Amino acid sequence: MENFTPVSALIGGGLIGLASGLYLLLNGRIAGISGILGGILAPSKGDKTLFERLAFIVGLVFGPLILMTGTPLEAQSVVTNSLPVIIVAGLLVGVGTTVGSGCTSGHGICGLSRFSLRSLVATLSFMAAGFVTVLVTRHLMGGL
Amino acid sequence: MRTFVSLICGTIFGFGLYISGMIDPQKVLGFLDIWAIAEGGWDPSLAFVMGGGLAVATPIFMFAKTRSEAVCGGDMGLPTNKSITPKLVLGGLLFGTGWGLVGYCPGPAISALAFGQTDTILFVVAMVVGMGGARAMRWNG
Secondary structure, eight states: OTTOOHHHHHHHHHHHHHHHHHHHHHHOOOOOHHHHHHHHHSOOTTOOOHHHHHHHHHHHHHHHHHHHHHSSOOOOOOOOSOHHHHHHHHHHHHHHHHHTTOOIIIIIIIIHHTTOHHHHHHHHHHHHHHHHHHIIIIIISSOO | OHHHHHHHHHHHHHHHHHHHTTTSHHHHHHHHOGGGTTTTOOOTHHHHHHHHHHHHHHHHHHHHTTOSBOTTSSBOOOOOOOOOOHHHHHHHHHHHHHHHHHOOOHHHHHHGGGGTOHHHHHHHHHHHHHHHHHHHTTOOO
C-alpha cells in the first residue's frame, strides 16, 4: 500500500464534493462531466446552457493549470497503453456514459449524494466492469 | 453570473482531481486492481476521494433539494428518472470496461488535457466521438 495517499485523497475528494454541491445549489444543475460534455455536443433546442457548460469544462482544465504553474503541488497523468487501446477505451467511455446516462461524477458523486438507487446501480455496474477489466488485462494478460 | 459560477465550480472540481491524484490514470488503476490486495499493492485512495466527496456533497444536496429554484435563478434540474433499465447497466459496463483499460473517466481525462500529452488528447477525442456517435444513434438513456 505504498502508493496510498489518504489525506490528499480526502481533501481532493472534498473539493470535488464542494464543486458538485455548489453547482447544484447555485446553478440548479448536476455536475456530471459526461452529461455536461454531452450537452455541448448535441444541444437540445432552446437550451441556453451552452456557455455554462463550456465554462465548466474550461474550469476543469484551468484548475490543474493553476496548481501546476502557481503552486509547488505536483501531479502527473501517466498513460501506458498502446494507441489502439487508448482509442477503444475512449470510445467505450464515451458510448458507455451516454447509454448509461452518467459517469463517476454524475452517478458516483451527485447520484449517491441524493440517495438515488438508479445511480447506485450504475456505479456498481461500472465499478464491477473496471475491476474485471483490470483483472483480465493486468493479471491474466500481463498488461495491455 | 451562472456562467461565472460554472467556471468557478469547474475550476474547484479540477483542483480536486489534481490534488486527489485522480488526474493520474495509474492512481485509478491502482484502486481498480483489487486483485493486488493479497500482494499488498492495492491503493484504496479512490475510495477516500469518493468518501470525501460524498461527505461534503451530501449535506449541500440535502439543503439544495429543499429549494424550489437555484440561487442564481432558474429551476433545480434534479433528475426525475428513477427507472433501473438494462440500458443503465449496459452503459455502466461499457464505461467501466473503457475506464479499466486506460484509467481515465471523463472528468480526469479533460482535466489532464492541462498536461498537453498526445495520449490524453487522443483519448478525449475518442471519448467525444463515442458520446456524439451514441447520441446521433439515439442510444442515450
